[in-house]
Amino acid sequence: xxxxxxxxxxxxxxxxxxxxxxxxxxxVAVARVWRPSRGLGRTGLPLxxxxxxxxxxxxxxxxxxxxxxxxxxxxxPQFPGASAEFIDKLEFIQPNVISGIPIYRVMDxxxxxxxxxxxxHLPQEKVLKFYKSMTLLNTMDRILYESQRQGRISxxxxxxxxEGTHVxxxxxxxxxxxxxxxxxxxxxxxxxxxxxELFMAQCYGNVSDLGKGRQMPVHYGCxxxxxxxxxxxxxxxxxxxxxxAYAAKRANANRVVICYFGEGAxxxxxxxxxFNFAATLECPIIFFCRNNGYAISTPTSEQYRGDGIAAxxxxxxxxxxxxxGNDVFAVYxxxxxxxxxxxxxxxxxxxxxxxxxxxxxxxxxxxxAYRSVDEVNYWDKQDHPISRLRHHLQSRGxxxxxxxxxxxxxxxxxxxxxxxxxxxxxxxVPASEVCxxxxxxxxxxxxxxxxxxxxxxKPNPSLIFSDVYQEMPAQLRKxxxxxxxxxxxxxxxxPLDHFEK
Amino acid sequence: xxxxxxxxxxxxxLRAAGADGPWRRLCGAGLSRGFLQxxxxxxxxxxxxxxxxxxxQPDPEPVEYGQTQKMNLFQAVTSALDNSLAKDPxxxxxxxxxxxxxxxxxxxxxxxxxxxxxxxxxxxxxxxxIFPAFDQIVNEAAKYRYRSGDLxxxxxxxxxxxxxxxxxxxxxHSQSPEAFFAHCPGIKVVVPRSPFQAKGLLLSCIEDKNPCxxxxxxxxxxxxxxxxxxxxxxxxxxxxxxxxxxxxxxxxAWGTQVHVIREVAAMAQEKLGVSxxxxxxxxILPWDVDTVCKSVIKTxxxxxxxxxxxTGGFASEISSTVQEExxxxxxxxISRVCGYDTPFPxxxxxxxxxxxxxCYDALRKMINY
Numbered sequence: 001x002x003x004x005x006x007x008x009x010x011x012x013x014x015x016x017x018x019x020x021x022x023x024x025x026x027x028v029a030v031a032r033v034w035r036p037s038r039g040l041g042r043t044g045l046p047l048x049x050x051x052x053x054x055x056x057x058x059x060x061x062x063x064x065x066x067x068x069x070x071x072x073x074x075x076x077p078q079f080p081g082a083s084a085e086f087i088d089k090l091e092f093i094q095p096n097v098i099s100g101i102p103i104y105r106v107m108d109x110x111x112x113x114x115x116x117x118x119x120x121h122l123p124q125e126k127v128l129k130f131y132k133s134m135t136l137l138n139t140m141d142r143i144l145y146e147s148q149r150q151g152r153i154s155x156x157x158x159x160x161x162x163e164g165t166h167v168x169x170x171x172x173x174x175x176x177x178x179x180x181x182x183x184x185x186x187x188x189x190x191x192x193x194x195x196x197e198l199f200m201a202q203c204y205g206n207v208s209d210l211g212k213g214r215q216m217p218v219h220y221g222c223x224x225x226x227x228x229x230x231x232x233x234x235x236x237x238x239x240x241x242x243x244x245a246y247a248a249k250r251a252n253a254n255r256v257v258i259c260y261f262g263e264g265a266x267x268x269x270x271x272x273x274x275f276n277f278a279a280t281l282e283c284p285i286i287f288f289c290r291n292n293g294y295a296i297s298t299p300t301s302e303q304y305r306g307d308g309i310a311a312x313x314x315x316x317x318x319x320x321x322x323x324x325g326n327d328v329f330a331v332y333x334x335x336x337x338x339x340x341x342x343x344x345x346x347x348x349x350x351x352x353x354x355x356x357x358x359x360x361x362x363x364x365x366x367x368x369a370y371r372s373v374d375e376v377n378y379w380d381k382q383d384h385p386i387s388r389l390r391h392h393l394q395s396r397g398x399x400x401x402x403x404x405x406x407x408x409x410x411x412x413x414x415x416x417x418x419x420x421x422x423x424x425x426x427x428x429v430p431a432s433e434v435c436x437x438x439x440x441x442x443x444x445x446x447x448x449x450x451x452x453x454x455x456x457x458k459p460n461p462s463l464i465f466s467d468v469y470q471e472m473p474a475q476l477r478k479x480x481x482x483x484x485x486x487x488x489x490x491x492x493x494x495p496l497d498h499f500e501k
Numbered sequence: 502x503x504x505x506x507x508x509x510x511x512x513x514x515l516r517a518a519g520a521d522g523p524w525r526r527l528c529g530a531g532l533s534r535g536f537l538q539x540x541x542x543x544x545x546x547x548x549x550x551x552x553x554x555x556x557x558q559p560d561p562e563p564v565e566y567g568q569t570q571k572m573n574l575f576q577a578v579t580s581a582l583d584n585s586l587a588k589d590p591x592x593x594x595x596x597x598x599x600x601x602x603x604x605x606x607x608x609x610x611x612x613x614x615x616x617x618x619x620x621x622x623x624x625x626x627x628x629x630x631i632f633p634a635f636d637q638i639v640n641e642a643a644k645y646r647y648r649s650g651d652l653x654x655x656x657x658x659x660x661x662x663x664x665x666x667x668x669x670x671x672x673x674h675s676q677s678p679e680a681f682f683a684h685c686p687g688i689k690v691v692v693p694r695s696p697f698q699a700k701g702l703l704l705s706c707i708e709d710k711n712p713c714x715x716x717x718x719x720x721x722x723x724x725x726x727x728x729x730x731x732x733x734x735x736x737x738x739x740x741x742x743x744x745x746x747x748x749x750x751x752x753x754a755w756g757t758q759v760h761v762i763r764e765v766a767a768m769a770q771e772k773l774g775v776s777x778x779x780x781x782x783x784x785i786l787p788w789d790v791d792t793v794c795k796s797v798i799k800t801x802x803x804x805x806x807x808x809x810x811x812t813g814g815f816a817s818e819i820s821s822t823v824q825e826e827x828x829x830x831x832x833x834x835i836s837r838v839c840g841y842d843t844p845f846p847x848x849x850x851x852x853x854x855x856x857x858x859x860c861y862d863a864l865r866k867m868i869n870y
Contacts, residue, residue, distance in 0.1 A: 178617070180613075209650070210649075210650050210652055211648065211649060211650040211652070212650035212651075214647060214648055214650065215648050219648070221649045221650075221652050221653065222652070223652045223653065228616065228649075228653055229645075229648060229649035229650075229652055229653055231640070231641060231644070231648060233636060233640045233641070236609065236636065236637060236640065236641050238609070239605065239606045239608075239609025239610050239612075239613065239637070240609050240610070240612045240613035240616060240637075240641070241613055242606075242609075242610055242613060243609065243610035243611060243612060243613025243614040243615075243616070243617075243621070244613040244614065244616055244617050245613070246610070246613070246614060247613070247614045247617040247618075247619040248617065249595075250591065250593075250595060250596075250619070251617075251619070269603075269605055269633070270605055270606070270609060270636075270637075272603075273601075273603045273605050273606030273609060273610075274606065274609070276601045276603065276606065277600060277601055277603070277606050277610055280600070280601050281598070281600065281610075466651075467646045467647045467650065467651045468646070468647050468686050468687050469646075469687065469689075469710075469711045469787075470646065470654070470656060470710040470711055471710075473739065473787040474787075474790070474791070475787055475790065476686075476787075
């Protein structure tokens with residue numbers, strides 16, 4: 001095994017004379033005493049080279065179970081830490097940033113397949129599902145973003161421009177593959193048919209929220225769909241995903257774990273930890289990096305100096321690829337192949353999906369402060385995953401303007417009378433005025449879910465205290481009772497009307 | 502040659518003596534005084550090794566758990582781990598393994614395993630090195646169940662780590678960081694005082710459906726020896742143990758310090774005629790408020806002692822709660838005998854630790870208040 005010293009059966013070229021052996025024993029004992037916990041360490045190795053492995057093995061056989069054959073006749077490097085040849089020319093390896101790892105794509109910007117042998121030949125149904133998932137996500141994003149602007153929900157993060165990375169990768173997985181996300185992967189859940197009602201419930205924190213109203217919007221989770229609940233700290237999910245993959249491997253589950261993160265989160269220590277563990281412990285995991293150009297306001301030029309994230313993979317011993325994240329087929333192909341091999345070979349894969357974050361980081365951000373409108377418009381108009389797929393569908397004859405209209409209409413479910421709701425000022429407001437920008441896709445099914453979500457109550461405040469532990473400790477129960485008593489006296493100062501009794 | 506052989510044999514015996522610390526090792530192997538004197542004639546007294554600040558008191562052999570075996574604390578821990586592994590029918594060296602050297606990775610990885618439902622027992626080599634994993638423990642492990650509305654949890658994660666002073670550990674091999682974690686709802690923090698306690702508490706931590714941190718007093722690894730059942734058994738979490746009943750003062754500690762206060766109780770009885778109730782807290786979070794308060798209501802006086810620094814140490818939480826619950830029962834201010842508010846020093850350890858004399862003195866002042 002690489003990196004391990006000395007074999008039991010090593011061929012020492014030194015004679016096995018008695019005096020040599022005794023000197024060896026002394027040397028070993030000295031080394032042992034002064035470095036008790038790490039075997040011989042550096043002290044011992046020169047002694048071993050001098051006196052040969054066989055003599056040593058005789059005295060301490062249990063130490064030498066896993067080592068390489070040691071030949072001291074060659075001038076090859078024997079360092080346990082690397083498998084490499086000597087070189088006598090001083091030369092630093094140049095990181096190649098000017099011409100980085102190439103970007104795999106299947107379609108051009110007009111949606112035409114470039115190399116027919118790379119066409120995944122997916123059935124029409126499936127590709128239409130791609131399209132509908134991405135467009136439904138886009139619509140939901142528009143409505144919920146606006147709803148935050150109007151104070152209806154506290155916070156939101158859109159996925160504009162990255163829908164291809166979500167749907168392409170989700171489609172290449174099995175339904176039971178475990179997903180660990182960052183926060184900008186709602187399309188994965190959308191593809192797995194997570195109902196709009198539950199997206200909204202989490203954003204509103206109402207009684208239908210599976211998360212019981214504890215987290216900020218967009219922190220979705222779903223056990224049935226194998227989507228681990230999102231948490232705010234960046235990159236913490238990376239080593240966790242690796243552990244989950246290890247457990248899946250041990251269980252012979254034939255499952256892969258996929259772990260999404262942005263190029264900014266990839267700078268965190270947890271990312272380094274996750275990559276190294278995954279490779280070293282041979283875990284069936286796909287690391288999927290959405291490189292969208294910005295970490296809030298930090299552009300990639302201020303995030304790293306190397307060749308993106310894909311170039312880091314080989315440093316860890318991970319098979320890596322860079323793909324066009326706005327090309328849903330490229331994302332699909334890469335994820336599909338990575339999945340197949342990760343499960344078959346129990347090793348990690350790193351996919352860096354190049355894309356662009358068209359929207360602001362979140363509703364707390366105004367990206368016009370750090371980038372030009374022209375830059376954003378380029379991506380919105382010229383290289384958008386939804387447009388490219390639509391062009392592809394149209395060129396295939398699988399979609400046309402009629403169907404486009406019908407899709408928008410179909411999702412506009414029949415409603416009795418104009419849909420409306422009460423604004424903060426207490427006036428009835430027509431639904432069409434909810435969105436200041438006209439939203440185009442499946443507006444009304446989203447609107448329906450939205451209105452229902454807004455009408456529902458929030459969960460009972462006693463849910464502050466449950467699930468901290470599996471059982472409620474005595475001290476916590478006391479605190480729960482204390483709040484209940486407090487509300488009995490001071491309840492009028494709290495928004496109890498919006499909460500379930 | 503004979504001299505070399507003798508020398509070699511001597512060195513190997515030193516290794517076998519297995520004590521920790523270079524000075525202890527030399528003495529433990531029966532070194533003749535003559536050998537050392539030339540090196541240290543000028544300061545033989547100063548360089549004599551320090552005696553441990555406590556005397557481990559084994560508990561009586563337990564009878565209700567079947568056959569027992571003499572074990573020290575680390576053997577008891579190993580026994581618990583063996584029992585736990587025996588429950589898993591799958592064999593293989595992928596069950597107990599090294600990881601790359603990265604505490605945040607170790608704990609994150611363990612959380613991920615636990616999320617799938619499998620049991621993960623992660624070791625952090627010294628509690629002093631647990632801090633890179635602080636984010637994973639506090640922001641992730643502790644909050645997993647709560648933030649997901651109980652859709653996901655990492656309850657089958659246990660983190661175990663050597664803890665506490667060891668005679669020569671200095672800043673980075675002596676820390677007792679339980680107070681940092683006591684402030685984190687969602688995890689459990691446990692510290693055993695003995696081999697028998699260690700095995701039962703560790704098994705309870707492993708089986709507990711919440712992520713647990715199990716701190717093992719490293720100075721007791723070899724120094725604490727007692728009869729420990731071979732079969733698995735559980736000691737409940739969040740239950741303090743009154744190991745000695747008394748009527749005048751309540752003494753509370755955990756881990757190694759329990760043995761210090763036990764000795765203080767004996768001193769108090771002998772020198773002052775004071776009867777002490779000695780409590781081993783065992784679980785730091787969630788802690789057994791009722792047992793401690795019940796005792797203070799009886800005695801009217803409380804002394805809490807730990808090696809960790811005074812300010813923000815867990816004694817402050819106990820003190821604050823007890824004065825809320827038992828204010829009118831208190832005959833004297835609650836006394837905390839703790840480490841100083843400094844990093845843990847090396848050569849000054851005998852002066853730093855809250856030894857029996859400091860505890861005795863504080864107790865005496867409380868009695869005379």
